[in-house]
Amino acid sequence: MKLVVKGGRVIDPGTGVDGLMDLRIEDGTIVEVGENLKPDAAKVIDATGKVVIPGLIDVHTHLREPGYEWKETIATGTRAAAAGGFTAVCCMPNTNPVLDNPGQVTYVLEKARREGKVAVYPIGCITKGSRGEELTEIGYLREAGVVGLSDDGLPVENAEVMRCALEYARMFNLPVISHCEDRHLAGDGVMNWGPASTAAGLKGIPASAEEVMVARDLILAAATGGRLHLAHISTAGSVRLVREAKRRGVAVTCEVTPHHLTLTDRFIQESGYDTNTKVNPPLRTDADVAALREGLADGTIDIIATDHAPHHTDDKEVEYNYAAFGISGLDTALPLMVTELVGGGYLTLNQLVEKMCLNPARVFGLSRGRIETGGRADLTIIDPEERRTVDVSRFYSLGKNSPFLGRELTGWPVVTIAAGVVVHGEGK
Amino acid sequence: MRFNRKDILGIREMGSDEIELILDTARSLRDIITRTIKKVPTLRGRTVVTLFYEPSTRTRTSFELAAKYMSADTVNISTSTSSVRKGETLKDTARTLEAMGAEMVIIRHPVAGAPHFLARNLRASVVNAGDGMHEHPTQALLDLFTIREKKKRLKGLKIAIVGDILHSRVARSNIWGLRKMGAEVVVSGPSTLLPPESATLGVKATHRVEEALEGADVVMVLRLQLERQRKGLFPTVREYTRYWGINRERLRLARDDALLMHPGPFNRGVEVSSDLVDGNQSVINKQVTNGVAVRMALLFLLLGGKPDEISR
Ligand SMILES: [Zn+2]
Ligand SMILES: [Zn+2]
Numbered sequence: 039m040k041l042v043v044k045g046g047r048v049i050d051p052g053t054g055v056d057g058l059m060d061l062r063i064e065d066g067t068i069v070e071v072g073e074n075l076k077p078d079a080a081k082v083i084d085a086t087g088k089v090v091i092p093g094l095i096d097v098h099t100h101l102r103e104p105g106y107e108w109k110e111t112i113a114t115g116t117r118a119a120a121a122g123g124f125t126a127v128c129c130m131p132n133t134n135p136v137l138d139n140p141g142q143v144t145y146v147l148e149k150a151r152r153e154g155k156v157a158v159y160p161i162g163c164i165t166k167g168s169r170g171e172e173l174t175e176i177g178y179l180r181e182a183g184v185v186g187l188s189d190d191g192l193p194v195e196n197a198e199v200m201r202c203a204l205e206y207a208r209m210f211n212l213p214v215i216s217h218c219e220d221r222h223l224a225g226d227g228v229m230n231w232g233p234a235s236t237a238a239g240l241k242g243i244p245a246s247a248e249e250v251m252v253a254r255d256l257i258l259a260a261a262t263g264g265r266l267h268l269a270h271i272s273t274a275g276s277v278r279l280v281r282e283a284k285r286r287g288v289a290v291t292c293e294v295t296p297h298h299l300t301l302t303d304r305f306i307q308e309s310g311y312d313t314n315t316k317v318n319p320p321l322r323t324d325a326d327v328a329a330l331r332e333g334l335a336d337g338t339i340d341i342i343a344t345d346h347a348p349h350h351t352d353d354k355e356v357e358y359n360y361a362a363f364g365i366s367g368l369d370t371a372l373p374l375m376v377t378e379l380v381g382g383g384y385l386t387l388n389q390l391v392e393k394m395c396l397n398p399a400r401v402f403g404l405s406r407g408r409i410e411t412g413g414r415a416d417l418t419i420i421d422p423e424e425r426r427t428v429d430v431s432r433f434y435s436l437g438k439n440s441p442f443l444g445r446e447l448t449g450w451p452v453v454t455i456a457a458g459v460v461v462h463g464e465g466k
Numbered sequence: 467m468r469f470n471r472k473d474i475l476g477i478r479e480m481g482s483d484e485i486e487l488i489l490d491t492a493r494s495l496r497d498i499i500t501r502t503i504k505k506v507p508t509l510r511g512r513t514v515v516t517l518f519y520e521p522s523t524r525t526r527t528s529f530e531l532a533a534k535y536m537s538a539d540t541v542n543i544s545t546s547t548s549s550v551r552k553g554e555t556l557k558d559t560a561r562t563l564e565a566m567g568a569e570m571v572i573i574r575h576p577v578a579g580a581p582h583f584l585a586r587n588l589r590a591s592v593v594n595a596g597d598g599m600h601e602h603p604t605q606a607l608l609d610l611f612t613i614r615e616k617k618k619r620l621k622g623l624k625i626a627i628v629g630d631i632l633h634s635r636v637a638r639s640n641i642w643g644l645r646k647m648g649a650e651v652v653v654s655g656p657s658t659l660l661p662p663e664s665a666t667l668g669v670k671a672t673h674r675v676e677e678a679l680e681g682a683d684v685v686m687v688l689r690l691q692l693e694r695q696r697k698g699l700f701p702t703v704r705e706y707t708r709y710w711g712i713n714r715e716r717l718r719l720a721r722d723d724a725l726l727m728h729p730g731p732f733n734r735g736v737e738v739s740s741d742l743v744d745g746n747q748s749v750i751n752k753q754v755t756n757g758v759a760v761r762m763a764l765l766f767l768l769l770g771g772k773p774d775e776i777s778r
Contacts, residue, residue, distance in 0.1 A: 233666035237478070239578035239600025239635055242662075310586060311579025355557050357577035359598070 093125025105134025348437020
């Protein structure tokens with residue numbers, strides 16, 4: 039397939055490009071970057087008035103396959119990723135069975151090769167069965183293709199196990215991803231602990247439940263020199279701890295989700311206890327949202343990741359306490375961030391691309407996330423003008439669990455090109 | 467004022483004028499309870515369903531009596547007698563109720579927000595009879611009614627609420643209601659049972675019960691859920707009673723004419739001493755009677771009765 043993308047504003051912080059430019063793509067590779075490229079025999083994609091960025095990379099996706107195919111599959115999840123402007127996703131290992139051995143990882147990669155719309159990079163478990171007791175065969179997992187390790191959803195409670203994981207994974211240059219949650223402090227809470235939980239009458243999860251684990255893992259990372267990546271940090275305290283650790287030179291990176299950057303705990307009662315607001319970590323306060331935005335801007339937070347957690351309506355159309363935790367995020371992440379963060383003046387478009395392409399590639403060692411001659415042709419074309427209301431019935435994800443229903447957003451991806459193939463939008 | 471609300475989900479959303487209207491309506495209806503023939507035909511042929519996911523004979527009976535006095539038909543669904551127990555989802559139960567043509571559903575549920583879920587899924591009126599730690603609006607209304615009747619006003623009164631404020635829906639609803647009606651509220655209990663940032667509720671909070679009782683016009687004692695002790699929120703019942711139990715000596719710190727209230731059922735000798743329950747400052751039995759009147763008022767207003775209809 040030969041393509042020429044013409045007339046768009048190309049933004050790539052990785053190569054420092056920001057200007058009107060054409061791109062020629064052949065056999066999955068960008069072969070020419072320049073002005074006034076001739077179409078020759080190639081198909082032309084007119085990007086006039088649009089913005090062309092490297093394909094987005096989501097480092098925290100739950101594809102649910104194998105084991106929970108009624109919630110999402112590799113096919114539907116990667117289709118949603120393509121629609122959301124992502125050309126690669128890192129899938130979390132809390133499937134059934136969990137991805138704790140090389141065979142499981144190979145299965146997912148094989149399935150993704152056949153049915154996936156975009157690239158899939160599996161994350162392997164830290165411990166066997168994600169039970170938090172014994173390390174997985176981290177070397178074999180690496181050979182099978184994992185790009186990171188996580189017991190997401192089940193925090194590694196035993197500090198010695200976490201220490202060993204950081205120490206051992208360092209040899210294979212794999213980041214250890216920590217889902218920071220002290221399960222005793224979190225208890226059976228379902229939303230952020232504070233005035234909003236008092237008013238709503240729901241059990242609270244205090245900020246400290248996250249922060250004591252962030253603090254512990256930062257101390258362990260400093261002690262071992264291992265690579266720590268903190269998943270979905272959500273509190274002002276976590277931002278402060280990471281900022282301080284980075285200043286001391288601790289090898290830590292972290293991510294934040296679009297929902298933690300845009301919603302607060304007050305919305306739970308305002309929405310009439312909409313269970314689509316139920317997520318772990320919980321939506322926090324205005325002060326936390328402000329601190330997270332500040333942390334993104336000053337570089338404390340490296341990555342925006344969706345923590346895409348699709349659920350079936352049966353898991354959500356129940357009483358708040360009984361509903362599953364999680365938000366379906368792939369379909370809305372980009373326009374949400376363009377509208378709220380870029381539109382709100384918290385990040386430049388260049389910084390947003392850094393947080394959603396360049397840094398994900400850097401932290402997880404993926405050779406992508408740039409627009410350059412000879413590079414992989416993964417591109418997302420955004421229409422900065424298109425205004426559209428979030429409509430879950432148009433989601434490609436099987437998970438319709440979005441608290442953003444009815445929000446008017448701009449910056450929707452109109453074309454997604456993965457490895458030189460149009461996987462979403464015009465010309466598909 | 468006209469009452470046009472489909473549901474009663476909480477006091478927090480109500481205006482003081484609405485509260486006033488409900489209390490006034492209850493005042494007119496209460497006489498019916500004291501008659502020998504306790505029936506008025508006002509709601510004949512209307513169907514009221516009580517849907518209880520938590521056992522509470524007290525609240526359910528109160529609603530049932532209210533419905534019966536108004537000649538409405540009642541259907542009781544509770545966890546031990548229906549498909550509720552067999553794991554039917556609330557959504558499916560809502561569909562069944564809709565198909566039955568229920569005009570009003572009174573729901574008690576251990577999860578906050580369950581009445582909101584039902585209200586969204588039903589054409590019928592939904593009355594929250596207590597949801598999780600969120601609200602228990604009819605309890606607050608009957609408490610306001612009782613205080614107003616005894617004190618002839620609510621504005622400017624000092625109300626002390628003592629006990630497990632953090633987990634109490636009764637406290638929540640009373641706080642919203644009392645604040646809206648211009649009363650001052652002080653809450654007291656062990657710091658592990660006080661809500662975070664109590665000031666956001668518009669109340670003063672203190673772990674020193676004496677401070678809360680000082681000069682109070684009303685002392686509202688909450689039921690102590692003994693399972694909180696097992697969760698480590700306070701060490702022993704004995705120690706709880708030592709510091710927060712309301713006894714005669716402590717009650718003396720309040721005004722001489724202070725009312726003693728308790729939503730019941732109470733643990734005698736734990737959160738309140740036995741002599742006070744039966745003493746002359748106690749209005750606990752009045753609360754029960756007034757509960758029926760307030761619930762009659764709500765049924766009446768929600769099912770479309772005009773306030774002037776009953777004053778005749
Ligand atoms: Zn997680
Ligand atoms: Zn996750």
